[in-house]
Amino acid sequence: MNFFNKTGKMAIGSRLRMLTEMITEDAANIYKLYNTDMQPKWFPVFYVLSQGEAKTITDIAKEIRHSHPSVSKIAREMVKHGLVIEKKDNTDGRRNMVSLSAKGLTIAQNMGDQYTDVNLAIEQLMSQTRNDLWKAIEEWEFLLEQKSLLNRVREQKKERESTNVKIVDYIPKYKQAFRDLNTEWISKWFKMEEADYKALDNPEGYILNKGGYILVALYNNQxxxxxxxxxxxxxxxxxxxxxMAVSPAVQGKNIGFLLGNAIVEKARLLGAKKIYLESNTILKPAINLYHKLGFNKVAARTSPYERSNIQMELIIK
Known part of the structure; x- marks a missing residue:
């Protein structure tokens, strides 16, 4: 296991596959030991059908949590091997029903001793370990259903990359960036309006000199x-x-959330009780971000923007 000690958790898939292959190889030999004409990969389908009720491929796939193509392939293999039969549903001729053949039923009836011995062997194995693998698998399955490994890695990537983000106060050298970043996203989705030009062409006079603030997110100092x-x-x-605008080149690095949080904190330090914003529901990622920051939809108000179709507020606690 020295290899896995070197790779760490990165090789979890490979390690699980190796364990699966080890158990599957033993399972194939166990079937031979009991003269059971069965392949390990067939067992989930076989077990479901051994309960005595004919089922569709779709029903089996849902029950054993396999894909429909996977179950369909296994069923075809079992048909060729004489363990399963397929026939049209008596009540709906469009559906194929799958059930055990006479050979399959005989195998099911003769597997009692094998079930008992395998269960006892696994319980003995588990008693020799410090961790209950069966319960651990259940816990992993539950947690991964709530949030996939992919999404968990995405979060870690965002968190790591966010350490390269620095939020600073606006200074005149960022004027062009303030204009360019906003012009880019507005022009992509809508059209520039009079209120945009007022803010972007003269941020000092329109925003800063009237008691407002502008924050800039630097990624690798840019x-x-x-x-x-x-x-x-x-x-x-x-x-x-x-x-609020984030360069498409660095989206996905949590910059919008960091900027939003910094703006909310700035308002809190200024003693503000509520913050208002306007947006458009076509900008789904932006709306999701605002909800994540704590904003909620409010009744429509008169807006200086044609593109605005949603107004939101954040009550600062």
């Missing part, structure tokens, strides 16, 4: 994202979160 906190002249809201 501007990769921007977001503004605009002071509002509104009895319901003190600030609007606006002009």
């Amino acid at each position: 501007p990769a994202g921007v977001c503004a906190l605009i002071k509002m002249d509104d009895p319901d809201y003190e600030y609007e979160m606006a002009k």
Whole structure:
């Protein structure tokens, strides 16, 4: 096992396959030991059908949690081997029903001793271990159903890459980046409007000098994202979160969430109780991000933007 000690958890798939191959090889020899005409990969389908009820391939696939093509292939192999028969459903001629043949039923009736001996051998093996593999497998299956290994790796990748992100206050040298990043996404999905030009052409006069703030996300010390906190002249809201943009070249690195969090924290330090924003529901990733930050939809208000079809607020606690 020195190889796996070197690779660490990266080789979990290979290690599980090796364990599976070891057990499968033993299983094939166990069937021979009991003169059972069976292949290990057939057993899940065989067991389901041994309960006495004919089933469709779809029903079997759902029960044993295999793919439909996989179960269909196994069933065909078992038909050729004389263990299974297929026939049309009496009530629905479009469906093929699968059941054990006379040979299959005989094997099922003669497997009692094999079931007993295999179960006892596995229980003995488990009693010699410090960890209960059966329960561990159940726990892994449950946790991976909630969140796949792929998504867990994605999260770790985002977290690692986010360490290369630094959120800084706007200074004049970031003016072009503020304009370019916003112009890029607005032009891709919509059209530039008068309110856009006012904010992007003159961020100092339109945002900063009126009590607002702009934050810039640097990725490897290069501007990769921007977001503004605009002071509002509104009895319901003190600030609007606006002009959030992240370069497509670095999307997927958690920059939007880090920027949003920083803007919320800035508003909190300023004593704000609520933050307002406007967006469009076509921008699903953005809407998901706002929900993740804690924003909720509010009743429609008059907007300076034609593209706006959703307004949201965050109550700062």
